[in-house]
Amino acid sequence: MTSERVLCIEGLCAKAGDAHILGGIDLEVRPGEVHAIMGPNGSGKSTLSHVLMGRPGYEVTAGSVTLDGTDLLELAPWERAQAGLFLALQHPTEVPGVSLESMLVEAAVAGGRDPDGIRAALVVEAERIGFDEKFLGRPVNVDLSGGEKKRNEALQMSVIRPRYAVLDEIDSGLDVDALAAVARRVQDATDETGLGVLVITHFSRLLEVLEPDRVHVLSHGRIHTSGGPELAEELEADGYTGILGEAVDAPEVAVELGLGPDPFADPLA
């Protein structure tokens, strides 16, 4: 059976602790497509990215996620990565004592890929996004500045060559040149390897280089509005209040919108 190539998120609801954060997300990202997710602080963007990769601390209460036909939610995080999903974290973790190369070598070995080319790939890709080679010898993310950590995430994405990448504010902390280089690298990957991208950002600047096919505005754990690239410009000009109205600073609205399948909610309400 050949399944359709798509990262498909359907009715995804999730909670962190007792808090319902995602209230039914529907998204389809196809190879080569770029989908931007924007939305106010706390609207659930990072939560979505974490839930997709299976970060501990969240519980999926409804919905499904499939990657080219594979049920992701069944899998451990490393299996999701091996299935072709990549996540660039908003706050990349420092991992003392573990080198970038040994981490990527183990990932390649586990995926049955040739680990011998990792070193060379790191050098080539570092050059491509202007990441100083001297950082390659450091333990993962240790003693890197905020922007360097983001470049490191982009670098790893380039070396791992996933099918789909979720980039959570990869632009925050990057200087102008780095932003352009990273955005171009991601854009190139969409053309060269058909990478499908879900890019979370607060700024339209990134989207000037990495051109989105669709822009989605997340509010209170749901996609409030979707549109073309022009939506990002609108947001930049008018802010979220213009588009979301009251919803921006009134969390109760989310409940009225039916946020999450609350087991105690009145089904007829």
Next chain:
Amino acid sequence: MPIAFNPSVSAALPGPAWLVDLRREVVEGIGDVDPPSTDEEVWRYSRIGDLDLDRFQPLAIQAPLVKPFMDSGATDANAATVVLRNGWLEDSSISTEAAALGVTVGRIGDLGDGAAYFASVLSTPADLFGHLNRAFGPEPLAVVVPDGVRLDAPIVVRVHTDADSAALFPRLFVRCGVDTDVTVVEHHTSASEVVSMVSPVLEAQVEADARLRHALVQNLGTGLWNLAHQAFRVDQNATVETFVAGLGGCYARTRTDCRLVGRGAEARLTAAYYGEQDQTHDFRTFQEHAAPDTTSELLFKGALDGTSRSIYSGLIKVDPEAVRTRAYQTNRNIKLSADAWAHSVPNLEIETDDVVCSHASTVSPVDEEQLFYLESRGVPTTIAERLLVEGFFDDVISRAPTEAVGLALRATLVERLDRRLRNLRPEAAA
């Protein structure tokens, strides 16, 4: 725990007259020595109650060498290589350079002033095992490095056990003269299948301006009870770096007493330990500051798998005259299994105001965030854990006194972690 050891064994032990007399005195008084009890802080959480001393007998003579001896580790690269088998001096060799510099390695009785060295660092036995070591131990090994001698190469001592059901008491004395630079590496090993008790004692005297790097690589078989005591006395502006790799033994206890007695003395104490199956690693440390301007810094790190257990109990003691002391103590433990168990008990006893002291201890599983990060790149959980544990030991390994010790420790840790991996993921081993 009445001592069933036969006093005639002690009486039959060879050695210089002063040692024979000393043994007799200790044997006569040994009935009055209370056996250790877990009521004492220094034995709390230990498995001392499980030790059945009646199972083990001291040896009056060296057991005959049945199998040809394992590789003694002697290489031209060592300043000296010594083998203590079951506590007895079996073999020793010294490089021409070290011999020409006046370094001596041999039985303590062969030194003119051997009697003055014996118990000069550890004047009173710390516990019953200290008494037993004095009463039932063969003639100790002495290493003497004369003033001003700097040795580039290490002195390697193999402490090997191949006697079964034996209670063994190796003893080593190291004197680093004024302004010396010395590295001593002890490897403690045992023949497989042997079930014995080994209770070694080390006394090391580090005289003014000297530097001693000492390593104890404990890789005994899992049938062994190990109760080790090492004591260092550090004089003015001298430095000691101690390093313990705790890997083997069923119950392995290492007590380290580090006394900084001269102004400006420094100590750096390091240990790495790994427990698997039902092993117990037990560390007791004393950082004693008895002079002004002294510094001690301790870093002990361990990983515990299976149902293994570890105890770290350390005391920083600062005497009233030890002003401007700086003393640090850090113990970190990673629990690799829910059934593993680590106890960490740091203590301070400070009798002057003018000090900087800190202690920190942690017992936790592998960091969940770090684990997730590695997994999110496609590294399988157990392999990610292996990478993290290897990384966890990085800083202690870098403190090994010789590159060879660091490499050997890393290799053993990797071997243990690979074994763990094979047990957890049999499919990956196929």
